[in-house]
Amino acid sequence: MTLSPNGTGEQDVLVVGAGFSGLYALHRLRGQGLSVTLLEAGDGVGGTWYWNRYPGARCDSESYYYSYSFDEELQNEWEWSERYPQQPEIMAYLNHVADRFDLRRDIRLGTRVVSAEFDDGPARWHVTTDAGERLTCRFLVTAVGCLSTANVPAIPGLDTFAGEWFHTGRWPHEGVDFAGRRVGIVGTGSTGIQAVPVIAEQAAHLTVFQRTANYSIPARNGPESVESRQAIKDDYAEIRRIQRESTNGHPFLISERSALEPSEDERRAIYEAAWERGGLRFRASFADLLSDRAANDTASDFIRTKIREIVRDPEVAERLTPRDHGFATKRPPIDTDYFEAYNRENVTLVDVRETPIEEVTPTGLRTSAAEYPLDRIVFATGFDAMTGPLLGIDIRGTGGRTLRDKWADGPRTYLGLGIAGFPNLFTITGPGSPSVLCNMPTAIEQHVDWIADCIADLDARGLARMEATEDAETAWVAHNNEAAGKTLLPQASSSWYLGANVPGKPRVFMPYAGGFAAYTRICDEVAAEEYRGFVRTR
Ligand code: NA7
Numbered sequence: 092m093t094l095s096p097n098g099t100g101e102q103d104v105l106v107v108g109a110g111f112s113g114l115y116a117l118h119r120l121r122g123q124g125l126s127v128t129l130l131e132a133g134d135g136v137g138g139t140w141y142w143n144r145y146p147g148a149r150c151d152s153e154s155y156y157y158s159y160s161f162d163e164e165l166q167n168e169w170e171w172s173e174r175y176p177q178q179p180e181i182m183a184y185l186n187h188v189a190d191r192f193d194l195r196r197d198i199r200l201g202t203r204v205v206s207a208e209f210d211d212g213p214a215r216w217h218v219t220t221d222a223g224e225r226l227t228c229r230f231l232v233t234a235v236g237c238l239s240t241a242n243v244p245a246i247p248g249l250d251t252f253a254g255e256w257f258h259t260g261r262w263p264h265e266g267v268d269f270a271g272r273r274v275g276i277v278g279t280g281s282t283g284i285q286a287v288p289v290i291a292e293q294a295a296h297l298t299v300f301q302r303t304a305n306y307s308i309p310a311r312n313g314p315e316s317v318e319s320r321q322a323i324k325d326d327y328a329e330i331r332r333i334q335r336e337s338t339n340g341h342p343f344l345i346s347e348r349s350a351l352e353p354s355e356d357e358r359r360a361i362y363e364a365a366w367e368r369g370g371l372r373f374r375a376s377f378a379d380l381l382s383d384r385a386a387n388d389t390a391s392d393f394i395r396t397k398i399r400e401i402v403r404d405p406e407v408a409e410r411l412t413p414r415d416h417g418f419a420t421k422r423p424p425i426d427t428d429y430f431e432a433y434n435r436e437n438v439t440l441v442d443v444r445e446t447p448i449e450e451v452t453p454t455g456l457r458t459s460a461a462e463y464p465l466d467r468i469v470f471a472t473g474f475d476a477m478t479g480p481l482l483g484i485d486i487r488g489t490g491g492r493t494l495r496d497k498w499a500d501g502p503r504t505y506l507g508l509g510i511a512g513f514p515n516l517f518t519i520t521g522p523g524s525p526s527v528l529c530n531m532p533t534a535i536e537q538h539v540d541w542i543a544d545c546i547a548d549l550d551a552r553g554l555a556r557m558e559a560t561e562d563a564e565t566a567w568v569a570h571n572n573e574a575a576g577k578t579l580l581p582q583a584s585s586s587w588y589l590g591a592n593v594p595g596k597p598r599v600f601m602p603y604a605g606g607f608a609a610y611t612r613i614c615d616e617v618a619a620e621e622y623r624g625f626v627r628t629r
Pocket of ligand 1 (some may be wrong): 278282422472591
């Protein structure tokens with residue numbers, strides 16, 4: 092089936108979003124003979140990386156592993172220039188993928204999905220776009236990303252600001268000129284930590300408004316040598332196997348030793364080596380960093396000492412030192428010269444927990460203690476993570492029930508893939524799946540493959556409708572909470588994993604914390620047992 096020229100034709104599958112998830116979903120589903128159209132709100136492919144163009148935007152996963160593994164030729168032909176890929180390079184890669192697999196003919200850019208309604212009689216989804224078009228499909232696959240709904244704080248007076256303000260996740264394509272400007276940046280998560288050193292180099296003055304001090308590990312970015320690229324490619328099969336069998340989708344395994352086992356000297360030496368090597372792998376130094384408070388304290392203390400060593404002004408160092416949560420219990424950033432930036436003459440740190448932001452004035456930002464004159468304000472304030480992108484669409488399941496209503500007290504899914512009351516809807520990296528706790532392309536490929544196999548199985552059996560049962564969903568929510576409860580993660584009370592960064596959002600630990608490999612095994616078992624926990628009918 093193909094879309095009729097007026098866009099009202101029926102498709103087997105509509106995919107929403109053209110990031111890593113949507114592009115692979117289109118390729119994979121089309122490859123098994125299905126008619127597929129992909130609808131994308133942006134004017135280009137790239138998803139997260141299309142929108143996040145802020146200074147210093149770079150992936151924290153390493154480039155050779157933050158890439159697709161589904162096609163051997165693709166992974167062998169593509170050359171990543173640095174250890175971590177910069178935003179423009181990821182965009183080049185995803186555009187290359189779109190061209191290489193001839194995806195563009197089934198992608199409609201500049202098309203935002205505003206609603207989707209399930210019609211139970213014929214088991215069809217009716218999807219409406221912002222242009223008022225109505226499209227129909229058998230299966231709806233959301234590939235809307237976990238971090239794509241910008242969270243701009245509702246600070247009084249923002250509309251009176253005479254300068255310009257930006258959210259990092261909606262960055263202007265033409266860039267922003269900070270030269271000679273007084274710039275304020277709000278937020279010190281992964282994004283703020285990447286942007287601060289880069290903006291500090293450009294601006295006349297940079298004021299950083301920090302609410303929660305953060306741990307950060309040096310990235311140790313650098314060019315990827317010809318030899319190391321070749322070595323990775325020669326070993327790709329094994330690397331991909333490790334990624335798929337790991338806890339977090341990265342090509343390293345977490346040490347099996349407790350942090351409390353070695354002597355203090357040996358432990359410090361292990362942390363020093365990990366600090367020198369840099370990157371997210373630091374958290375793999377010991378087995379129990381995310382499950383045992385005393386073990387976690389050893390890593391947290393090590394990083395606190397490093398902050399004091401790097402930052403020259405002891406008062407600034409103290410304000411930059413996290414005390415209210417343990418290392419990696421919130422998403423751990425990695426950085427290039429973040430703490431070093433505070434040694435610059437033109438960088439000021441303001442602790443807005445001590446002196447909260449009260450308003451934006453026409454000429455700057457005022458806290459309870461002072462007014463800071465600014466020409467530009469950058470909000471690195473994160474996202475309405477995981478549920479925001481899905482609830483941004485008016486999704487209605489059986490009986491017209493809205494997803495917003497169903498998730499009023501927090502998301503409920505089965506495997507993060509299916510939702511009771513919403514048949515034939517598949518959510519790639521949905522809440523309740525490893526998603527943001529995993530290297531994303533690894534998590535995405537597993538989801539897309541599972542969904543594609545599932546649809547193939549339905550078609551082979553002549554089945555038209557598939558829906559997660561309430562019981563399976565309830566059991567999965569309980570298992571999700573249990574898995575999170577075995578870790579220290581839910582204890583970081585200001586974490587976006589819990590929805591704590593968005594005022595009024597229900598506090599539910601959203602990603603699946605039981606580990607990627609364990610999760611994959613469960614999904615495989617569900618499929619092998621004729622999709623246990625789903626009802627499939629003609
Ligand atoms: P994050 O990690 O959610 O960080 C947002 C930062 O903004 C964080 O420091 C927040 O402080 C701060 N924030 C949020 N709202 C406010 C208000 N109203 N006032 C002051 N400060 C505020 O988003 P990122 O974009 O950095 O990273 C998102 C993910 O992208 C990252 O985890 C990676 O997976 C990639 P808080 O900690 O909430 O006190």
